[in-house]
Amino acid sequence: MQIESPAFKENARIALHDVDLQKALGNLKAGFPTKRAAAIERMPEFDSLRDEAMQLKNHIIENLDLYLEQFEENVTKQGGHVHWARTSDDACKTILDICRQVGAKTVTKGKSMVSEEVNLNEYLEANGVTPVETDLGEYILQLRGDHPSHIIAPAIHLNLEDVTEAFHEHHGRPRSSDPAVLMQEAREMLREKFVAADVGITGANFCVAETGSTIIVTNEGNGDLTQTLPKTHIVITSIEKVVPTLEDMTLFQRLLARSATGQEFTVYNTLSTGPRRADDQDGPENFHVVLVDNGRSEMVGSEFQDMLRCIRCSACMNHCPVYGSVGGHSYGWVYPGPMGSVLTPKMIGIEKAGLLPNASTFCGKCESVCPVRIPLPKLMRHWREDEFSKHLSPKAARWGLGGWAFFAKRPSLYRLLSKGANRALRLMAGKKGRVTKLPLAGGWTDWRDMPAPSGKTFMEQYKQQQR
């Protein structure tokens, strides 16, 4: 995927004017947050589970090398292979090599954000291997030459009409605007592809050190067909996904679906451990796990270490007012929303992604819903500081802050100024009590009104109450 994060502002502006996108985003806002709240209502232990999950993740990171070694040892014991990929390029090359070894022409793919991160599809295609996405959302996107805009609901930015058109064009069947018919069509189209594929590639939600297993969590069952039918199964995932035992995995399983879709449990939670056994009648003959780093190992011990706890549930973006207004594509790369605003600068560089950690109202909703209690606003603030200290933030912002600092250090001047501003804003707001146009702040007031200050300044009130 092309990096478009530097154009965040422009993308966001277009997104806000895009009627179809706004309609599609409405589906998200109405769905996930309400369902999550209902699921949590039924699980009184939810907050305690979050505390335990956070502690367990911290324990894993403290011992990350040891758990990874155990995982590798146990995968190998079961007849599988572990490959380590420092960069996206390493990951793509490794996977292409495996495909070539088995003479693969087509590969089916279950949903995997890490494969998006390393840009696997384009790489395979450029090298003569055809990837076929099998998750319904990803399949729709592939037909359209589009990319996911959400980490678990990849086609959330599309409306029914878009799917109708894409299917009509590519399947050559009559147009249908019945989602059930469209899904049945995808089911039929993909059946033969599942069987014909030489290799199946899936992601993994967790890697279990104790057993050398990887697990995928899906509602459709496409991941299961992807990994069961071809001769070779390749798992592409990242190093922070390792957990000690099945019991530990279970702690995260209890949090994942509830935080993500608000389901009690996702339909298929499937563990894969090595290739088929001597007397098995089906299943892949080869089992490979590609563990991608891409900057994660450098996050250990850094101010961004907490981000390694992320289980990719998407709750932070589902509850984010910025994501809900501008959609995932505005962020310009693979990971959108608050988690993306922390991860993307790490993966593509703060020079390109500097606008993302600034695209936050710091309302704190993301942190309040995160199942592993990642302090997302704080991490975004770290990026802002980093950006400022590298002199990457825009001149206007630097001057503005410089100006504010000048007055802030001179309290009597500051008081005078804020008193004046207070009166001026109230005057501008008139009877409505809302300021609709503000010089130099058009970017803000074009989309919302600013409430007028309701009374005296803080210092004036403070003085009054002291009396």
Add this chain to the structure above:
Amino acid sequence: MSRAEIFSNIRRGLGRGEASAEQKAAVKARLDQHKANLIPMRAQLPHHEQVALFKEMALEAAAEIIELTDIHEVPAACEAWLANREINELIAASDSQITALDWQSTPRIQLNHRVGKVGDIASLTTSFAGIAETGTLMLYSRQESPTTLNFLPDVHMVILHEKDIVGPYEDAWQKLRSSTAGTMPRTVNMITGPSRSADIEQRLQMGAHGPKELVILLISDSQ
């Protein structure tokens, strides 16, 4: 090369070299212990309440439940259910529980033991555990129970004994470890209801790529 770099980055970040012997031993011990984390109250009810909870949760996940008192009722129950939909072939696992049944008495269904194939309409397998907390079935792959039976057919029928219902997932892991002598089977499937997708406008549709219907033949073994 990647491997060495990744490990050295991690260790540098942790401010240490290779872990100490004690730290390694602690990690080893943790892996062997299989210690449970917090188990929700709802998964700790007495057994008869777990059975009720299993049913409630499985139904909520859109599974169908056919309650039987004895496993010998399975062939007739399958035949009746399939006849209703004019299905006459059933692809079954060669599990001894299934092969030991009298399938001669149900001539309207043709029973075949093989792997699942594209175009299969209905399959029958057993489940070695039901997990009450979310109405989840647990199945695992082995010679007699190929995984394709769980995913390719339109209808998946599953035999589950009430006595195999446990409260939390943790109990199912223990049960799995004892049923498979400690070695993980190639795959373990936790299945909660039939396949579905909400990828088109967040509207839930049943029957994406896996079975469109999940029918649980729940056996009480009472009598």
